[in-house]
Amino acid sequence: MTLPYRPHFLQQSLTPLKETPSQTAGPYVHIGLAPGDAGFQIYDTELGQDIAGPNAAGDRIRVEGRVFDGTGAPVRDVLIEVWQANAAGLYPHPETPGTGDGGPESTENGFRGWGRVISNFESGSWSFDTIKPGGVAGRNGRSMAPHINLWIVARGINVGLNTRLYFADEPDANASDPVLNLIEQTDRRATLLAQPVSGTGSAQNPRVYQFDIHLQGPGETVFFDI
Amino acid sequence: MTRPKPTDYYARDRRWHPPAYAPDYKTSVSRSPRLPLLSLENTASEITGPTFGQNDIAVGDNDLLSNFARPGENPIGERILLHGRVLDENARPVPNTLVEIWQANASGRYRHKKDGYIGALDPNFGGCGRTLTDDQGAYAFRTIKPGAYPWRNGLNDWRPAHIHVSVFGHAFAQRLITQLYFEGDPLIARCPIVNTIPDPAAVQQLIARLDINETLPLDMIAYRFDIVLRGRRSTLFENRMEGN
Numbered sequence A: 001m002t003l004p005y006r007p008h009f010l011q012q013s014l015t016p017l018k019e020t021p022s023q024t025a026g027p028y029v030h031i032g033l034a035p036g037d038a039g040f041q042i043y044d045t046e047l048g049q050d051i052a053g054p055n056a057a058g059d060r061i062r063v064e065g066r067v068f069d070g071t072g073a074p075v076r077d078v079l080i081e082v083w084q085a086n087a088a089g090l091y092p093h094p095e096t097p098g099t100g101d102g103g104p105e106s107t108e109n110g111f112r113g114w115g116r117v118i119s120n121f122e123s124g125s126w127s128f129d130t131i132k133p134g135g136v137a138g139r140n141g142r143s144m145a146p147h148i149n150l151w152i153v154a155r156g157i158n159v160g161l162n163t164r165l166y167f168a169d170e171p172d173a174n175a176s177d178p179v180l181n182l183i184e185q186t187d188r189r190a191t192l193l194a195q196p197v198s199g200t201g202s203a204q205n206p207r208v209y210q211f212d213i214h215l216q217g218p219g220e221t222v223f224f225d226i
Numbered sequence B: 001m002t003r004p005k006p007t008d009y010y011a012r013d014r015r016w017h018p019p020a021y022a023p024d025y026k027t028s029v030s031r032s033p034r035l036p037l038l039s040l041e042n043t044a045s046e047i048t049g050p051t052f053g054q055n056d057i058a059v060g061d062n063d064l065l066s067n068f069a070r071p072g073e074n075p076i077g078e079r080i081l082l083h084g085r086v087l088d089e090n091a092r093p094v095p096n097t098l099v100e101i102w103q104a105n106a107s108g109r110y111r112h113k114k115d116g117y118i119g120a121l122d123p124n125f126g127g128c129g130r131t132l133t134d135d136q137g138a139y140a141f142r143t144i145k146p147g148a149y150p151w152r153n154g155l156n157d158w159r160p161a162h163i164h165v166s167v168f169g170h171a172f173a174q175r176l177i178t179q180l181y182f183e184g185d186p187l188i189a190r191c192p193i194v195n196t197i198p199d200p201a202a203v204q205q206l207i208a209r210l211d212i213n214e215t216l217p218l219d220m221i222a223y224r225f226d227i228v229l230r231g232r233r234s235t236l237f238e239n240r241m242e243g244n
């Protein structure tokens, strides 16, 4: 639909424009956002393949999981976008202090903080490699525990779902995290905790975390209206 | 240490969007959270988001007429120019943001290994494109008008011609995927996915309009589709004191 452009000085209305309504990403989201996974080569570079390049500081980790529907079946056509801070807790974004002027708080080259993750069409399993983020400054001077922001789209999901992945091996930071503490049903907080897989994390290999997402039913993951 | 002061985005009007559970769209039944979403005040995690530049894309990525076609050949179908602007709810342009689209070909067939529809694949059509908005928030694609296609929902359900659209904005809170439809298509009103949207005025916002002035004579028909992302409060006063 066509909308009038209202220059600033004419803008007296208190009625803002309405956000474009969401529609499901559908079963063929890969064509648009990860065409290699749809089965063809078209772009020189596909976006979202490298969350934290080799130059990024921090501990290397891998997150593995599946998304389950309300019947307990894995969702095999899901696409997840990842957005996270670097090991110092900073996002690569113009509003991060120091960004663009080379100041001490800008994030390092090669740290993108953003990635796209596709489930396996047969098993529904997905994984991504990154670095463990640092704690991030929250509202009112309170700091947030290390976390990775996730946005989940698929056929049957009408509006992309926002959630956060926290790390089970950060009990102290998690206990004081202002977002986890908002979850009234305390046992539901565990739905946001990625569990370290024992025996992983040698000098050569990344530490592996397991993080399953339940769209519905027992153990439904906490989703946010952000 | 100084940190960015969160300037919050307007709360998403959930009544304008489809609900998670929309039983006439059958797949949503088992994929819809049933517990309420937890409302979160914006933090740095929501007011930041990935940024993209010209290095991320190539010239011609927004030309679906040529980005998969063999040299000297063209995809089959009605040639269209799809253009518009990305604005926020304050009607301000959203510049330098990534817009990605994907669609079926003129037969209603997707170039996807999971699509088994009888409609023919077009050897000259991939079906995806991407571009960055300019400093006025404007974007444009050249493509063909997609065909309608049947899908397994009701026994005789057909998707109206549509193009899937993905937009980032400048914050993770603005991230949006939607679908655009074409003015005058009788299948729009019958589509269970369109009808997940409760407000008919919101459906109108997803309909690209014939733009006769931008139509290129003897070449291609233009359709205009403007996209609105969440707007942002310009906070003059903090509403809570530090430490509260």
Ligand SMILES: [Fe+3]
Residues within 6 Å of the ligand: A026, A028, B104, B159, B162, B164
């Ligand atoms: Fe589609």
